[in-house]
Amino acid sequence: MAALSKIPHNCYEIGHTWSPSCVQSAADVTRSALEVSFKIYAPLYLIAAVLRRRKKDYYFKRLIPEIFWSTSFLTTNGGLFIVFFCILRRLLGGFYSWSVGFGSALPASYIAILLERKSRRGLLTIYMANLATETLFRMAVTRGIVKPIKHGEVLLFCITSSLFMFFFRSKDGLKGFASSALKFIIGKEEIPTHSVLADDSQPSAERPDSRKKTLLSSTRKLLESICKRGPRHRCCKHYNDNCISYCVKGFVRMFSVGYVIQCLLKVPSAFRQMFSKPSRLPSLFYNKENFQLGVFLGSFVSIYKGTSCLLRWMRNIDDELHALIAGFLAGVSMFFYKSTTISMYLFSKLVETIYFKGIEAGRLPYIPHADTIIYAISTAICFHAAVMEVQNLRPTYWKFLLRLTQGRFALIFVLFEWLYSQRLNLTTPVGVATTMCFNTDLKAGRMREEFYTLIISECVFKGRGTYNNVALSISYP
Structure with a gap:
């Protein structure tokens, strides 16, 4: 200074x-x-x-x-x-x-x-x-x-997401809001498992639906049957989907979430322009930023799920170490929505998580206030x-x-x-x-x-x- x-x-x-x-x-x-x-x-x-x-x-x-x-x-x-x-x-x-x-x-x-x-x-x-x-x-x-590193925010996000996903998959790795947020983003199918070997367990059979068949229900059942048919490793917990449809559904779901979030963030400014510049209202729905956030979230989830499934096929085991590789590769999705703020915030939360884990393990001192x-x-x-x-x-x-x-x-x-x-x-x-x-x-x-x-x-x-x-x-x- x-x-x-x-x-x-x-x-x-x-x-x-x-x-x-x-x-x-x-x-x-x-x-x-x-x-x-x-x-x-x-x-x-x-x-x-x-x-x-x-x-x-x-x-x-x-x-x-x-x-x-x-x-x-x-x-x-x-x-x-x-x-x-x-x-x-x-x-x-x-x-x-x-x-x-x-x-x-x-x-x-x-x-x-x-x-x-x-x-x-x-x-x-x-x-x-x-x-x-x-x-x-x-x-x-x-x-x-x-000297700044080119695409440094993406590299930082890759490292951060890799470690976060590893903690998420590890026993007693994450607690509270962080764990709940990752369960919402990634899905219940990736709930922590600890080096589980392949098994043939299947979900309980669904009760027959006695409701009248309609075009919508018939189409839905057709899609479900297509999703069930296909390759699915015995370690994978997505019992209602094959590995391909599992990744596609993850992308569509989180793309929709990201798109809706960006639209809602633009609603206040849209109300102000409703009477002065009504021609700009359609841009609320097809704005480039809306799609960027959606693609970022969707690709993050689909890459993580796809990599996890691939590693289960290759190693014939469901191991928490898979999360290190899958999380790092999923971080590449930030190329669609570069944000130093997001990378730095998540990195700060990661440091906080590691610090408190060190205190629990007795390896780091607790500093009052x-x-x-x-x-x-x-x-x-x-x-x-x-x-x-x-x-x-x-x-x-x-x-x-x-x-x-x-x-x-x-x-x-x-x-x-x-x-x-x-x-x-x-x-x-x-x-x-x-x-x-x-x-x-x-x-x-x-x-x-x-x-x-x-x-x-x-x-x-x-x-x-x-x-x-x-x-x-x-x-x-």
């Missing part, structure tokens, strides 16, 4: 440029964070309660407290960042590269996560650790420390990137910060951004430069581009990323 010497300007000139008062600035951010947080969590908890079929007691006794609990967490995280930013400037007598982002966000994030319910801390920690890891990787790529510490450090890293090098931050998280502060974050740290981006081009002791940054029209609620002229004086270049005796002033257009 850039090593900046102390800059003796006050908070108003460098940080909260929309108000000269530290107290007023913190109050503004807190107020906007409170409003946005409530708009996020209120519908989120309500929808979750409906989907989980909560009883009436939950709505009357627990729903509102949980909403305000999470709202206070996010509000505190945003408001205390400005508070500690100003406190550190007063304590240190100026700004340093570590204090403007990481130093201010670390205590704010630690205090904020303590306000959140313990049941949600783990999910928040996984998300922020994933985001921080991605940010650090981008920082390393920017500095030339590491590890989730709280990891969340605070991860969030501090992301805030530091938002301050010093926003180009390395995930765009969706940057938009979230702008939304949370109602655009005020874009007004902060203009000079730090400029210094960092221009660190290698600074060759003269005194210079005048113009840089473009984003300003926010708070009343109109939109972003606009403005040019600021930065006057740099008493500046001595000390080496890569290092300056000495920097004095800055800013002139507004």
Whole structure:
């Protein structure tokens, strides 16, 4: 990260440029964070309660407290960042590269996560650790420390899915949501078996159906008979299908799930365009992204099932080690729907799973409050990137910060951004430069581009990323 010497300007000139008062600035951010947080969590908890079929007691006794609990967490995280930013400037007598982002966000994030319910801390920690890891990787790529691997997100997903499927097939491998999710995606036919040799067991005979035969039922029975006829290894548990139809059905099922999910995600935007641009409504159903997610999920399941069946035919045994190969090959399906976010999130969950397994086996130490510490450090890293090098931050998280502060974050740290981006081009002791940054029209609620002229004086270049005796002033257009 850039090593900046102390800059003796006050908070108003460098940080909260929309108000000269530290107290007023913190109050503004807190107020906007409170409003946005409530708009996020209120519908989120309500929808979750409906989907989980909560009883009436939950709505009357627990729903509102949980909403305000999470709202206070996010509000505190945003408001205390400005508070500690100003406190550190007063304590240190100026700004340093570590204090403007990481130093201010670390205590704010630690205090904020303590306000959140313990049941949600783990999910928040996984998300922020994933985001921080991605940010650090981008920082390393920017500095030339590491070189990105072509299709690296696909390779990471292959490795992650391989290990996840191995744990899924192993005895006491996965528990809770991870196990339930894989059972839904892969199907009950691949429920864990442990080195089971071939057997001739068959499902119990179905009771005869006395209902009247119709065209639909006749067609269905014809398809079922076709599916049953064909090659099926004795170790395979898909008794109603041969191995080929088993893979095809898996593809069709998960393709439909992925397609429907993408369509539902586009419904809110479609409602907004219903009256203004009705011609765009059909694109909701034949959008390219809808098919990409469907093909990704469908091919993942079909490749996994097909490889598992093939290995059972080759080895004449149903072994959990098959999942390593089948899971890795199934990961190739991410070529249809490349997503660094999905790969990093699943990898973070894999690390969490391995860590807890190590604790259960007595091989890894249990660290008290590890989730709280990891969340605070991860969030501090992301805030530091938002301050010093926003180009390395995930765009969706940057938009979230702008939304949370109602655009005020874009007004902060203009000079730090400029210094960092221009660190290698600074060759003269005194210079005048113009840089473009984003300003926010708070009343109109939109972003606009403005040019600021930065006057740099008493500046001595000390080496890569290092300056000495920097004095800055800013002139507004």
